[in-house]
Amino acid sequence: MAFWDVVVVGGGIVGLATCYHLSRMGAKTLLLTAKGLGDGASGANAGRAQVNEGNLDALNIRMVKEGIKRFDQLEDELGSRFEHRRLGYICIIRKEKDWQDWVHRSVVLSENGIPTQMMDVKTLKELEPELNTDGLLGAAYSLEGSMNPFQYCWAYARAARRFGAEIRMFTPVTSMESKGQRIISVHSEQERFEADKIAVMCGAWTRPVLRLAEVNLPVNHTHAEAFITEPLPSVMHTVLGLADFYEIIHERAQAVAIGVGPLANGTLLVTEAVTQTRELHDKTTAWGLSGVARDLLALYPSLSNARVMRGWGRPTPFTPDGNPVVGWVSPYENLFVGAGFIQTMTVTPVMSEWMAGMILEKEISEDFSLYAPDRFLRESQGLLQ
Ligand SMILES: Cc1cc2nc3c(=O)[nH]c(=O)nc-3n(C[C@H](O)[C@H](O)[C@H](O)COP(=O)(O)OP(=O)(O)OC[C@H]3O[C@@H](n4cnc5c(N)ncnc54)[C@H](O)[C@@H]3O)c2cc1C
Numbered sequence: 001m002a003f004w005d006v007v008v009v010g011g012g013i014v015g016l017a018t019c020y021h022l023s024r025m026g027a028k029t030l031l032l033t034a035k036g037l038g039d040g041a042s043g044a045n046a047g048r049a050q051v052n053e054g055n056l057d058a059l060n061i062r063m064v065k066e067g068i069k070r071f072d073q074l075e076d077e078l079g080s081r082f083e084h085r086r087l088g089y090i091c092i093i094r095k096e097k098d099w100q101d102w103v104h105r106s107v108v109l110s111e112n113g114i115p116t117q118m119m120d121v122k123t124l125k126e127l128e129p130e131l132n133t134d135g136l137l138g139a140a141y142s143l144e145g146s147m148n149p150f151q152y153c154w155a156y157a158r159a160a161r162r163f164g165a166e167i168r169m170f171t172p173v174t175s176m177e178s179k180g181q182r183i184i185s186v187h188s189e190q191e192r193f194e195a196d197k198i199a200v201m202c203g204a205w206t207r208p209v210l211r212l213a214e215v216n217l218p219v220n221h222t223h224a225e226a227f228i229t230e231p232l233p234s235v236m237h238t239v240l241g242l243a244d245f246y247e248i249i250h251e252r253a254q255a256v257a258i259g260v261g262p263l264a265n266g267t268l269l270v271t272e273a274v275t276q277t278r279e280l281h282d283k284t285t286a287w288g289l290s291g292v293a294r295d296l297l298a299l300y301p302s303l304s305n306a307r308v309m310r311g312w313g314r315p316t317p318f319t320p321d322g323n324p325v326v327g328w329v330s331p332y333e334n335l336f337v338g339a340g341f342i343q344t345m346t347v348t349p350v351m352s353e354w355m356a357g358m359i360l361e362k363e364i365s366e367d368f369s370l371y372a373p374d375r376f377l378r379e380s381q382g383l384l385q
């Protein structure tokens with residue numbers, strides 16, 4: 001039986017990019033994923049490399065800055081195109097309190113190398129002539145990245161394989177075997193895989209997968225539905241989102257918060273109808289489609305005859321304090337987790353390299369104690385007592 005340096009569990013962008021860096025650093029790496037590559041949130045998202053909506057702590061700002069810089073040469077590094085381009089993002093503001101918050105945010109971001117400017121309604125209307133600006137105070141504007149998220153996943157997968165990684169699709173991990181403080185193997189229905197280290201990078205599925213090792217880590221999720229229109233190349237020129245996105249969805253069983261932007265082929269990708277649910281599934285609902293259509297038309301009345309081509313839904317992971325979980329999982333000494341990122345598409349190129357370094361116990365210049373999984377485990381886990 002083969003023995004692996006590292007088994008990565010989860011074939012979303014986080015697992016695939018980390019698998020690439022592990023292999024590139026010389027580790028014998030196997031990635032196991034439940035279905036196809038990018039079948040979770042990573043292939044289902046809006047493909048935005050967001051820059052201005054995340055936490056303002058120094059570590060997050062550095063990750064965003066470094067991540068964005070990497071995109072300039074990432075397609076060449078990975079040897080595959082994933083339709084990366086720079087695109088403007090306008091975060092529209094409807095409340096005085098949000099305007100004040102964004103004035104502060106734009107100063108902090110700009111001072112730290114992520115240029116963000118406040119925009120009045122007149123300028124907004126010049127930029128997006130078809131936007132209904134009634135009731136808007138203005139917007140915050142930044143230049144972010146845009147990509148095809150499936151191709152992004154596959155670019156990492158192909159590059160990982162070139163460095164010798166083995167990637168197995170349709171191989172869900174169903175159990176883990178431990179001995180003392182080590183996980184000695186992970187199992188699918190058919191096979192057993194022995195490894196020195198296990199990295200669980202399963203997005204919204206992180207919690208059930210870690211339960212296989214009797215670890216209860218609060219990686220929660222919301223379910224988000226998205227839709228795509230027929231090609232409408234001249235309606236929108238930038239990506240648009242809402243400053244009160246998190247306020248709208250917070251603690252609501254169901255809510256709609258619009259994010260919309262043009263893809264490279266001229267279609268509009270419209271997100272999202274959000275449901276709080278314990279279930280992990282990929283369904284769309286009539287409620288989601290009609291709610292998104294209603295709110296989108298309030299912003300872009302000219303889209304009233306636009307046809308929706310298809311829709312989908314996926315769970316997105318988040319943690320109770322809004323920071324990701326990155327690091328070793330007690331009480332085990334060889335079980336690593338990386339999940340719950342914000343601005344995942346942006347930070348992945350740099351975060352995955354750092355995580356691969358951590359897993360291989362290399363010297364890392366960054367301090368990740370803010371993200372340590374043990375911050376939750378101390379309170380919630382019987383295993384530690
Ligand atoms: C509609 C929508 C729009 C979004 N828009 C954006 C955006 O524009 N920009 C952005 O940065 N983020 C966006 N997000 C969030 C982003 O998609 C996620 O944060 C990110 O994809 C999570 O990546 P991941 O690799 O951690 O998880 P996932 O991509 O969910 O991957 C987890 C993988 O684990 C696998 N898995 C599950 N159980 C097992 C098991 N037992 N064994 C093996 N494998 C298993 C799954 O099959 C899956 O492939 C959006 C999300 C949604 C739903």
